[in-house]
Amino acid sequence: MRIQHFALTAVLIYCTSCSTVDPEKKTKAEKERMDSIQNARLDSLTKIPTWSTANPYNDFACLIAGVNNPGSKYNHLLDSNSAWKKNLEFIKTSWHKLDTGRLEKISKWSNTEFPKNLKSAKTIFYPFSGPDFLTAFTFFPDMDTLVMLGLEKPGRFPDMEKMNDQLAENYVQDLNSCLTDIFNKSYFITRNMQRQLSNQKVNGILPVIAFFMEETGNSIAAVKYLLTKTDKIGRASCRERV
Numbered sequence: 476m477r478i479q480h481f482a483l484t485a486v487l488i489y490c491t492s493c494s495t496v497d498p499e500k501k502t503k504a505e506k507e508r509m510d511s512i513q514n515a516r517l518d519s520l521t522k523i524p525t526w527s528t529a530n531p532y533n534d535f536a537c538l539i540a541g542v543n544n545p546g547s548k549y550n551h552l553l554d555s556n557s558a559w560k561k562n563l564e565f566i567k568t569s570w571h572k573l574d575t576g577r578l579e580k581i582s583k584w585s586n587t588e589f590p591k592n593l594k595s596a597k598t599i600f601y602p603f604s605g606p607d608f609l610t611a612f613t614f615f616p617d618m619d620t621l622v623m624l625g626l627e628k629p630g631r632f633p634d635m636e637k638m639n640d641q642l643a644e645n646y647v648q649d650l651n652s653c654l655t656d657i658f659n660k661s662y663f664i665t666r667n668m669q670r671q672l673s674n675q676k677v678n679g680i681l682p683v684i685a686f687f688m689e690e691t692g693n694s695i696a697a698v699k700y701l702l703t704k705t706d707k708i709g710r711a712s713c714r715e716r717v
Contacts, residue, residue: 528694532685535632539650539682540689541566549635558643565651569658570690581613589614598622606680609657609687616691623684629700630679649677654686 529546537544541563544550552559585594597619601611604623611621633646677683685695 526696528696530695530697531635532632532698533689533695535635536685536689536695540686542689552643556640556643558640558647562647562651566690569654573658578609578613581610582616585614606683606687607657608684609691612687612691612693625680628679630677630681632682632685633678646677650682650686653677653683 531548534544534547534549536542537547538549538552538559539562541553541559543553553563554560594615595617596615597617599611599615599618599621601607601621602624604611605625605627606623608621608623611623612618615621633642638646681698688695
């Protein structure tokens with residue numbers, strides 16, 4: 476909802492600026508036309524769009540994060556599949572340690588030391604972030620927009636229709652390995668991350684970002700791949716927007 480409100484506020488500012496022309500310099504017909512345009516725009520502000528989280532991206536993100544989501548097509552796996560049950564136990568133990576050992580301290584420090592205008596920042600720019608959504612959100616839980624930049628490939632979620640029990644075991648093992656550094660330290664080790672996220676199981680940083688989004692109470696509305704450039708041999712590189 477905060478993201479929606481931020482976008483609509485920008486439209487409202489634009490509409491206000493359109494109405495600053497001196498009406499005495501306009502004919503009656505022109506004034507009526509301008510008034511009708513402004514009224515139509517203002518009326519549109521009352522039609523607040525909604526974000527649907529009923530999508531495969533959010534369903535899978537809930538699964539890997541061990542988040543109970545009755546509307547998810549994969550929710551039953553948390554209780555019926557041995558691999559995802561093991562993943563849930565790993566998360567419970569590791570997240571409690573992370574939360575009490577580091578995240579609570581970060582939140583307390585930022586609440587005490589950040590000036591008021593910094594704590595209320597809505598847009599956060601995080602260069603060289605890799606998949607570290609967690610730190611940014613812990614410092615700025617009220618942000619509307621987070622821009623993350625990194626050299627790691629975005630990657631994709633696996634095809635769940637083709638994931639049997641053995642593939643699920645392999646995926647969970649690799650996912651837990653990817654998360655170990657951030658659970659045990661306050662950062663990702665680039666060398667380890669490049670090796671762990673370059674295989675065909677946990678592919679790229681998208682699963683890791685999605686995991687921490689769900690663990691911090693957020694949901695995924697959409698994932699879009701935007702073409703940014705093509706190198707000399709024709710391979711496309713993409714940036715990811717979640």
